[in-house]
Amino acid sequence: MASEKPVGVADIGVTGLAVMGSNLARNFARHGYKVAVHNRSFAKTERLVAEHGDDGTFVPSESVEDFVASLSRPRVAVIMVKAGAGTDAVIDQLAAVMEPGDIIVDAGNAHFPDTIRRENALRAKGLHFVGSGVSGGEEGALLGPSIMPGGTKESYDRLGPMLEDISAKVDGVPCCTHVGPDGAGHFVKMVHNGIEYADMQLIAEAYDLLRQGLGASAAEIGEIFAEWNRGDLESFLIEITAEVLAHTDADTGNAFVDVVMDRAEQKGTGRWTVQNGLDLGVPITGIAEATFARALSGSVPQREAARGVLPANAGTWEVTDRAGFIEDVRQALYASKVVAYSQGFDQIAAASAENGWDIDRGAMARIWRGGCIIRARFLNRITEAYEENPDLQLLLAAPYFTEAVGNGVAAWRRIVAQAALNGVPTPAFASSLAYYDGVRADRLPAALVQAQRDFFGAHTYQRVDRPGTFHTLWSGDRSEEQQD
Numbered sequence: 083m084a085s086e087k088p089v090g091v092a093d094i095g096v097t098g099l100a101v102m103g104s105n106l107a108r109n110f111a112r113h114g115y116k117v118a119v120h121n122r123s124f125a126k127t128e129r130l131v132a133e134h135g136d137d138g139t140f141v142p143s144e145s146v147e148d149f150v151a152s153l154s155r156p157r158v159a160v161i162m163v164k165a166g167a168g169t170d171a172v173i174d175q176l177a178a179v180m181e182p183g184d185i186i187v188d189a190g191n192a193h194f195p196d197t198i199r200r201e202n203a204l205r206a207k208g209l210h211f212v213g214s215g216v217s218g219g220e221e222g223a224l225l226g227p228s229i230m231p232g233g234t235k236e237s238y239d240r241l242g243p244m245l246e247d248i249s250a251k252v253d254g255v256p257c258c259t260h261v262g263p264d265g266a267g268h269f270v271k272m273v274h275n276g277i278e279y280a281d282m283q284l285i286a287e288a289y290d291l292l293r294q295g296l297g298a299s300a301a302e303i304g305e306i307f308a309e310w311n312r313g314d315l316e317s318f319l320i321e322i323t324a325e326v327l328a329h330t331d332a333d334t335g336n337a338f339v340d341v342v343m344d345r346a347e348q349k350g351t352g353r354w355t356v357q358n359g360l361d362l363g364v365p366i367t368g369i370a371e372a373t374f375a376r377a378l379s380g381s382v383p384q385r386e387a388a389r390g391v392l393p394a395n396a397g398t399w400e401v402t403d404r405a406g407f408i409e410d411v412r413q414a415l416y417a418s419k420v421v422a423y424s425q426g427f428d429q430i431a432a433a434s435a436e437n438g439w440d441i442d443r444g445a446m447a448r449i450w451r452g453g454c455i456i457r458a459r460f461l462n463r464i465t466e467a468y469e470e471n472p473d474l475q476l477l478l479a480a481p482y483f484t485e486a487v488g489n490g491v492a493a494w495r496r497i498v499a500q501a502a503l504n505g506v507p508t509p510a511f512a513s514s515l516a517y518y519d520g521v522r523a524d525r526l527p528a529a530l531v532q533a534q535r536d537f538f539g540a541h542t543y544q545r546v547d548r549p550g551t552f553h554t555l556w557s558g559d560r561s562e563e564q565q566d
């Protein structure tokens with residue numbers, strides 16, 4: 083029989099109905115969109131419609147062909163499958179039946195070079211390909227995520243209003259905007275995740291300092307975090323930290339954090355961010371230290387070889403001014419956090435310039451205010467800083483942050499120094515402070531490094547007193563030659 087299947091009725095389609103895809107489809111449906119739904123194995127599609135059919139109107143299809151046919155034109159199909167080969171397979175299936183002008187959206191966690199490659203290939207077929215970051219996990223997908231779509235402006239005109247509709251809202255403003263062409267959306271999502279790594283590591287170091295410095299219990303520290311969440315540090319991550327620290331393990335009656343193995347895993351976006359920071363030559367030390375801290379936690383044989391063997395030769399930490407110490411840790415955390423964000427925004431600026439993406443950094447801070455894991459009160463300040471000066475060279479040097487971080491520098495130094503004296507590792511706190519001192523330095527010892535490079539590799543150098551490129555004849559009479 084010809085087709086009894088619905089044709090051209092759905093506003094948008096979602097293929098890949100595991101937890102993220104089905105929640106995203108439900109979110110669209112709850113906002114009044116007719117949603118075509120499809121999954122490789124039909125059982126997931128049937129389950130979604132059976133369990134959540136009353137969320138709105140779903141148009142289920144068993145085959146990719148019927149799924150595409152059920153979409154109104156220009157068709158918009160959102161892919162939410164396992165990133166990597168799965169995404170390529172689904173793109174190929176969709177592209178085989180879609181027509182020029184149609185839009186394929188990859189809302190999974192793709193690596194941005196893959197998105198650039200896919201966009202390029204689909205553009206040649208007249209299809210729009212939108213790589214879109216989606217943050218907020220399962221709950222965000224259902225209730226309102228932060229959405230970072232790349233792709234063409236034309237595709238955003240069709241797709242953007244729907245995405246803005248289902249995104250989180252802060253002060254009535256959607257946490258979704260067009261990030262920029264091709265891979266810009268997935269790039270910004272990657273940096274978002276990198277910043278998330280840094281933020282989590284900084285919070286973990288603050289917890290460790292409070293635990294070791296004060297000898298406080300997890301629950302007591304949970305109360306400190308709950309208090310911090312009422313001030314400048316207010317954020318999702320601080321809030322959930324307070325909850326985790328307050329939680330007791332049902333089996334043992336111990337603090338939950340004490341029964342969890344101290345090995346942090348990673349799925350890869352932190353690693354991608356660090357690799358890209360190295361490629362671009364942008365010092366994202368906070369994100370890098372956070373990623374390496376996870377790697378160290380998982381370096382089990384090395385940790386076993388070192389435990390009880392490497393001498394600490396450190397003092398016994400006795401904090402006498404409890405309130406003063408807590409405030410010092412809070413200030414050090416805030417300052418280190420500003421450094422991590424400042425570095426992440428530098429990375430976005432560098433990639434935007436290199437790829438011609440023209441990313442509005444203030445808008446990125448705005449769409450991260452809700453729905454995503456790094457949502458935080460202080461993102462408003464970042465948006466304001468870039469609104470005041472869209473060409474801001476360094477977020478740390480924006481007047482608000484110069485003052486806020488400047489007020490906390492003494493505390494930051496005390497904390498990093500005391501931690502070192504007492505043998506407590508603070509890789510992210512310490513490297514952030516080193517970055518702060520490095521970036522503000524009048525003169526860096528890089529002069530010596532460049533001189534060494536000239537000595538062994540004739541890499542040349544520039545002088546402070548006159549223009550030009552020079553080389554010293556180190557193995558000859560040590561006279562200087564001008565190279566240009």
Ligand SMILES: NC(=O)c1ccc[n+]([C@@H]2O[C@H](COP(=O)([O-])OP(=O)(O)OC[C@H]3O[C@@H](n4cnc5c(N)ncnc54)[C@H](OP(=O)(O)O)[C@@H]3O)[C@@H](O)[C@H]2O)c1
Nearest residue numbers: 098099100101102122123162163164165168190191219220
């Ligand atoms: N989980 C999160 O919190 C989160 C947050 C943000 C972004 N993401 C991203 O969102 C995407 C989906 O995540 P998820 O956790 O919901 O699901 P997932 O476990 O990453 O992937 C499972 C889904 O992918 C489909 N799939 C896998 N290989 C396929 C192939 N070769 N062809 C067709 N379909 C294939 C599966 O279909 P079958 O049912 O037929 O096996 C299933 O629908 C991923 O890219 C993930 O990185 C996840």
